[in-house]
Amino acid sequence: MELLNLSIRELNKLFITKKTKPSELYSEIFNRSASSEAALHAHLSLFEETNLVKAKKSDERFSKSENVGLLDGIPLAIKDNINIKDEKTTCSSKMLSNFVSPYNATVISKLDTEQTIYTGKTNLDEFAMGSSTENSAFGLTRNPWNTDYVPGGSSGGSAASVASRSSIAALGSDTGGSIRQPASFCGLVGFKPTYGSVSRYGLVAFASSLDQIGPISKSVDDARIVYSAISGHDSLDSTSINYEQIELPFEKNATIGIVKELMEDGISEESKKEVEKVIDILKLKGYNIKEVSLPLIKLSISIYYLIAPAECSANLARFDGVRYGLRVDGKTSYEMMENTRAEGFGNEVKRRILLGTYALSAGYYDEYYGKALRARKKMVDEFSTIFKECDYLISPTTPTEAFKAGEKTNNPLEMYMSDLCTIPANLAGLPAISIPTGLSSNNLPLGVQIMSKPLTDNSLLDFSEMLEKELEFYSTPEGWSK
Amino acid sequence: MSKKFDITNIAKLASISLSDDEKEKLSNDLSVIIEHVQALSDLELDTNIEDVYIHPLEKVLALDDDTEKPSLTHDEAMSNAPKVSDGKFIVPPSLE
Numbered sequence: 001m002e003l004l005n006l007s008i009r010e011l012n013k014l015f016i017t018k019k020t021k022p023s024e025l026y027s028e029i030f031n032r033s034a035s036s037e038a039a040l041h042a043h044l045s046l047f048e049e050t051n052l053v054k055a056k057k058s059d060e061r062f063s064k065s066e067n068v069g070l071l072d073g074i075p076l077a078i079k080d081n082i083n084i085k086d087e088k089t090t091c092s093s094k095m096l097s098n099f100v101s102p103y104n105a106t107v108i109s110k111l112d113t114e115q116t117i118y119t120g121k122t123n124l125d126e127f128a129m130g131s132s133t134e135n136s137a138f139g140l141t142r143n144p145w146n147t148d149y150v151p152g153g154s155s156g157g158s159a160a161s162v163a164s165r166s167s168i169a170a171l172g173s174d175t176g177g178s179i180r181q182p183a184s185f186c187g188l189v190g191f192k193p194t195y196g197s198v199s200r201y202g203l204v205a206f207a208s209s210l211d212q213i214g215p216i217s218k219s220v221d222d223a224r225i226v227y228s229a230i231s232g233h234d235s236l237d238s239t240s241i242n243y244e245q246i247e248l249p250f251e252k253n254a255t256i257g258i259v260k261e262l263m264e265d266g267i268s269e270e271s272k273k274e275v276e277k278v279i280d281i282l283k284l285k286g287y288n289i290k291e292v293s294l295p296l297i298k299l300s301i302s303i304y305y306l307i308a309p310a311e312c313s314a315n316l317a318r319f320d321g322v323r324y325g326l327r328v329d330g331k332t333s334y335e336m337m338e339n340t341r342a343e344g345f346g347n348e349v350k351r352r353i354l355l356g357t358y359a360l361s362a363g364y365y366d367e368y369y370g371k372a373l374r375a376r377k378k379m380v381d382e383f384s385t386i387f388k389e390c391d392y393l394i395s396p397t398t399p400t401e402a403f404k405a406g407e408k409t410n411n412p413l414e415m416y417m418s419d420l421c422t423i424p425a426n427l428a429g430l431p432a433i434s435i436p437t438g439l440s441s442n443n444l445p446l447g448v449q450i451m452s453k454p455l456t457d458n459s460l461l462d463f464s465e466m467l468e469k470e471l472e473f474y475s476t477p478e479g480w481s482k
Numbered sequence: 483m484s485k486k487f488d489i490t491n492i493a494k495l496a497s498i499s500l501s502d503d504e505k506e507k508l509s510n511d512l513s514v515i516i517e518h519v520q521a522l523s524d525l526e527l528d529t530n531i532e533d534v535y536i537h538p539l540e541k542v543l544a545l546d547d548d549t550e551k552p553s554l555t556h557d558e559a560m561s562n563a564p565k566v567s568d569g570k571f572i573v574p575p576s577l578e
Contacts, residue, residue, distance in 0.1 A: 019554040102558040195538050209536070235546060241539050302519040313496060320497070322571050324562035331572045338499040350498055351511055357496040358487065358512070366531075368519070374527045380535050412511050413518055429538030454538040 003028050003475065004165035008222045011168065012070050015062045022073025022117070025168075026051055029075045029119060033166040037481045040151075042079050042160035043303035044090060046120035051075070054117050061115070070225050071114040077167035079158050081128055081394035082213065083202040084108050084405045089179030091204050092136035093126045105202020106237065107171060107213055107230040114229050117475050118311065119167045122157030126346045127316065128173055128206045130154050131181060131418045134409055135348045142405065143185060144477040149402040152182030159186040163477050169217035169226050173203055175210045176304055177397075177422025180434035180449060183216050184397035187436045187445030187475060189468075190216045191223040191461070192394050192422075194454045195429030196241035198227070199234035207311035210304075210426040220465040227457065241455075247453060248391045248459035250466075256282055257292035257390035262421050271396035274437040274446045275440070278394060281470045284466055292386050292393070296379040300423045301416055303379065306359050306372035307427075312349075312357050313356030319344060343467040351412060376427050383428045392463055395433035397449040401442060421449055431457045433464050436473045445475075487512055 003011065003025050014020045057334065058073030060066075067073075078084060081091045083101035085108075090096045104112065111118075125135035133141040133156025139397055141156045143149040144163040151160040155172030159182035162170050172179040174192040183190025191214045198213045205211060215226035233242035248254065258279060264270055279289055294302075321327035321340035328343045330336035345353070359368040399420055408415040425432035432451040440446055450467075452460045489509040493500045500508065556569060565572040 099562050102554055102561055200545045235544075238544050238546075239537060240544070241537075243539060278502075299521055301524065306519055306522075318496075321564060322573055325564070327564035331578055332576060333501075333576050334497070336574050337497045341497055342499040345498065347508075350504075351508055351515075353496050353498065354489070354492050354508060355512055355515060358492050360515075361492070361495060367523075370531055371522050371525070371527070372519075374529040374531065375522055375525055377526060377529045377533065377535040378525075380538070397524060413514055417517075428535075 004032060006251060007219050008070055008074055008168060008225050010238055011074060014047070015067065015073060017064070023052070023055040025073065026055040026075055026117060027168060032164065033119065036164040036166050036480055039142065039147055040144060040160045040164055041139055042122055042157045042164060042166060043077065043120045044092065044123050044138055044157070045088060047087070047118055051117050051119070058115055058117070069114050071111065071229055073115065073117060074168050075117045075119045076111065076226070077119045077122045077158050077161040077170035078108070078416045079124055079155050079170070079172050081124060081173060081204040082107060082171060084118060087121065089121070089204060090138070091127045092124045092138055093344065093346065093349070094137045095319050097326070099325055103202065106199035106234045108202065110230050110232070119161065119282065122155070122161055122170060124157055125154035127204065127350050128154040128175055128178055128310070128350050129352055131177070132405070132408065133157060133413050134405060135346055137346055140405060141403050142480070144480040145187065145402070146479040148404055149444060150185065150405050152185035154178040155216060156182045159183055159188055159190070161217050162186070162188055162218060164480050169215055169222045171213055171226070173211055173213050173232070174426065175207050175308060175420040176426050179214045179216055180397050180422050180432060181238060181419060184434045184436070184447035185402040185445065187473070188216055188218060188475065189220050189223045189436070190214070190434045191227060192425060192432050193227060193457050194233060194241070194431045196239050197231050197457060199237040199240050201234055201236035205315040207308040208315060209311060210308060221460055222468070223433070224461045227461070245458045246453070246455045248456050250459065250462055252286040254391045254463070255288040255389065256289065257290055257386060257393045259297065259393050259395045260291050260293045260295040261295065262412050263397035266399055266417065266420060267396055267398045270401065270440050271399060274448050275394055275396055277437060278448050278467060281467065290390065292390060294379070294382045294386060296375065296382055297424050299375060300379065300427060301420060303372045303375045303427060304423045305355070305416060306368050307376060309352040309356030310359045310369045311356070313353045313360065316349070316353055348412070379424065380428045380479070383430065391452065392460070393451040395449050397421055397447040401440040401444040401446055425451050427436050429454055431460050433460055435464050435468055435471070437471055438473060439475065487516060
């Protein structure tokens with residue numbers, strides 16, 4: 001039996017019926033990492049010693065029928081911008097290469113109560129800024145389907161780890177598509193919950209009004225299990241919400257909108273065909289399908305690349321060589337800070353800090369940041385109007401399949417465009433999921449994105465699971481082992 | 483919208499020292515991005531800045547009660563500081 005391909009629910013059943021043990025699963029996971037890491041570089045660190053102890057304890061709980069839930073003994077990979085107490089949180093940056101977190105993120109505290117095992121910390125674009133995981137100060141991650149290609153980003157290490165089966169599922173963070181885009185590039189499910197439904201406490205902030213933690217997994221059900229464990233109100237995060245879920249129509253009385261602006265120029269024919277394939281399935285099942293227009297989506301990259309860098313420039317001001325992280329000496333405090341930030345940040349982070357500083361500077365604030373905020377509000381209003389007539393919105397997750405490593409590194413704007421379809425959900429705080437639909441002519445995965453209105457996460461997961469069963473995409477990557 | 487971009491001044495505001503090569507490269511990159519975001523300048527917007535989007539569900543962000551709660555110890559909070567002495571951060575002088 002290939003344990004690593006099983007779902008969380010299937011593994012839990014095997015633990016309960018004593019057909020296998022968490023320590024046996026962990027052993028397979030660790031062996032897989034040992035053989036895949038050289039080719040992929042999904043993890044920045046592996047917690048082998050701690051995990052052998054944790055897995056044995058989990059064995060004991062199952063043997064005494066004292067197991068605590070579906071995630072007991074399940075190895076999850078954690079993106080290295082989420083704090084685990086007494087472990088490094090580097091954010092793939094020289095700035096934090098020796099930072100050891102003195103506290104747990106709320107999502108980790110919640111997973112701890114579930115007795116989850118953490119395989120280790122996964123690679124990312126520095127401070128989650130990027131779409132390919134090439135911006136890591138510790139080397140790029142490669143796509144398990146074909147190692148010439150990027151895994152997407154910024155949660156590329158998490159996605160590569162799940163796709164290569166060196167973890168059962170993973171946590172990522174999504175500011176403009178950083179969960180959904182790598183999930184799509186690696187043939188996985190990636191779920192960005194409603195903004196505020198998962199605590200950001202202990203997630204190193206990039207753009208606070210957009211950042212959201214969520215799961216990357218092999219199936220929608222695995223994503224649901226992880227989401228259930230990590231969501232909920234948290235007084236440590238002032239943007240955390242405390243609302244009941246809203247239920248959407250599920251069967252044939254649901255209305256599906258196809259986002260016109262995300263099926264036009266800039267989207268590859270292959271990406272469009274995946275959406276058409278999904279629409280054909282839904283039509284056969286009797287769903288109401290209609291084309292909808294959200295004109296401001298065309299400006300979402302412009303809105304995002306003013307708001308996100310503005311928030312990033314404020315959030316990353318904390319890295320000053322005084323309280324934590326790197327310090328490069330200087331004659332004065334100011335010179336020390338300038339030298340520290342010059343040495344500690346990589347090119348993309350500097351680019352975004354400078355862009356944000358410019359957008360917030362005197363004389364330009366209203367013209368850039370203020371205008372972007374007002375445009376964002378108008379986009380939110382457009383979504384609200386559309387959600388009065390549609391329950392779910394469908395689009396490609398990415399304009400194209402995965403691109404080759406090095407292909408877009410010299411053209412930041414082209415790199416930014418790879419998040420065209422995913423950014424709107426962050427700007428509007430919507431739940432959004434990418435599910436895999438098939439393979440391109442280059443044998444690389446493609447996916448579709450489904451969005452719904454805030455607080456309909458559970459309905460979105462149910463709807464996506466129905467589609468997942470119809471699509472029957474069960475391929476696993478072998479490229480990394482060749 | 484203005485297209486003027488003074489990289490030296492912006493880098494100073496951002497407290498990042500840049501080499502001449504970096505200034506040229508980043509200045510070019512940022513000019514391209516700023517050119518792209520100019521697309522917003524033609525947009526007709528009647529939203530007041532006071533009504534801008536803050537949160538999909540909350541109009542006012544939650545605030546905690548002003549009561550003492552368990553937190554990091556002083557040593558834990560200082561544990562990652564590059565230079566400390568007697569429980570305090572040590573920094574170079576502000577003036578030469």
